[in-house]
Amino acid sequence: MILAVQIVILCLVAAAALLCAFYFPYPSPLIRRWLPPRKRWPEMQIRRWLKSGKFQRAFLRHFYSDPERAAPPGSTLLAPADGLVTSADVCGGIRYLVVALSFWDMHVQRSPVAGKVISVESHGDDFMDGEGREFAFLREKTCPVQKRLVIATDAGPVAVRLITSLAARRIETWVHEGEEVTRGQRIGRILLGSTVVLELPATAKLLVREGDRVWAGETSVAEGLTVP
Amino acid sequence: MSGFLWTADHLGWGIFALAVFTGLWLLLSDFCWRLTRSRITRFAATMATGWIVGVALILFGFYIASR
Numbered sequence: 001m002i003l004a005v006q007i008v009i010l011c012l013v014a015a016a017a018l019l020c021a022f023y024f025p026y027p028s029p030l031i032r033r034w035l036p037p038r039k040r041w042p043e044m045q046i047r048r049w050l051k052s053g054k055f056q057r058a059f060l061r062h063f064y065s066d067p068e069r070a071a072p073p074g075s076t077l078l079a080p081a082d083g084l085v086t087s088a089d090v091c092g093g094i095r096y097l098v099v100a101l102s103f104w105d106m107h108v109q110r111s112p113v114a115g116k117v118i119s120v121e122s123h124g125d126d127f128m129d130g131e132g133r134e135f136a137f138l139r140e141k142t143c144p145v146q147k148r149l150v151i152a153t154d155a156g157p158v159a160v161r162l163i164t165s166l167a168a169r170r171i172e173t174w175v176h177e178g179e180e181v182t183r184g185q186r187i188g189r190i191l192l193g194s195t196v197v198l199e200l201p202a203t204a205k206l207l208v209r210e211g212d213r214v215w216a217g218e219t220s221v222a223e224g225l226t227v228p
Numbered sequence: 229m230s231g232f233l234w235t236a237d238h239l240g241w242g243i244f245a246l247a248v249f250t251g252l253w254l255l256l257s258d259f260c261w262r263l264t265r266s267r268i269t270r271f272a273a274t275m276a277t278g279w280i281v282g283v284a285l286i287l288f289g290f291y292i293a294s295r
Binding site for chain 2: 009030
């Protein structure tokens with residue numbers, strides 16, 4: 001009886017060690033749940049899934065997560081997406097606040113302001129030949145696919161661009177032209193996408209800097225939108 | 229020493245404890261390695277030292293118990 005118990009325990013330990021070896025260099029399922037997302041699903045592994053089209057279910061559950069967010073009081077502009085601010089250049093009187101999403105960020109986008117959606121435009125890869133070529137956030141993508149949502153506010157229009165690559169090319173928008181949106185409301189989701197750009201008047205005072213981490217619908221990124 | 233490897237009708241508790249400890253130490257090492265940012269040589273030396281200490285304690289415990 002004791003021998004049987006010993007053999008079972010040794011088999012379990014051996015199976016755990018074999019799992020480690022089988023999944024190496026990626027984490028074994030036995031330890032995965034206790035690791036933070038970036039360690040749980042290393043980027044190299046995600047890129048392999050992207051090529052094969054097969055993903056771990058746990059990763060997809062994490063990727064499709066859509067947690068509730070509480071917008072801070074006030075009238076500041078909120079971050080439209082989770083991620084890192086990579087640039088905030090001004091061009092033609094418009095400030096382009098670029099938020100780069102990683103594989104581990106929540107991919108639902110939220111409205112930065114309250115207002116009325118006046119347009120939801122789609123742009124394919126041909127957009128590269130037009131106005132956007134000069135922007136770094138577009139140059140980095142070989143074939144960007146975009147949705148541009150323009151929201152009318154009392155202080156003028158504010159636009160949110162959802163950008164992904166041609167490889168992923170899936171952007172969902174959950175608002176329509178003419179719809180009133182509230183500050184922090186869900187407006188869409190980029191599936192495996194990577195960039196969200198907030199276009200706001202250059203006169204607005206920026207509250208974040210390049211390299212800052214922002215959370216959709218929770219982080220105030222700018223203030224001082226004034227009625228012209 | 230015979231009791232270490234095999235005792236009445238089952239594996240000796242010494243070798244059993246060594247095998248289980250080694251397996252669990254391997255899992256712990258893998259887990260810690262993924263969480264730490266230290267250099268692999270330093271980390272491997274630390275974990276190897278820990279394993280040697282663990283084995284020594286098991287051997288010492290077996291020695292005390294079988295006296």
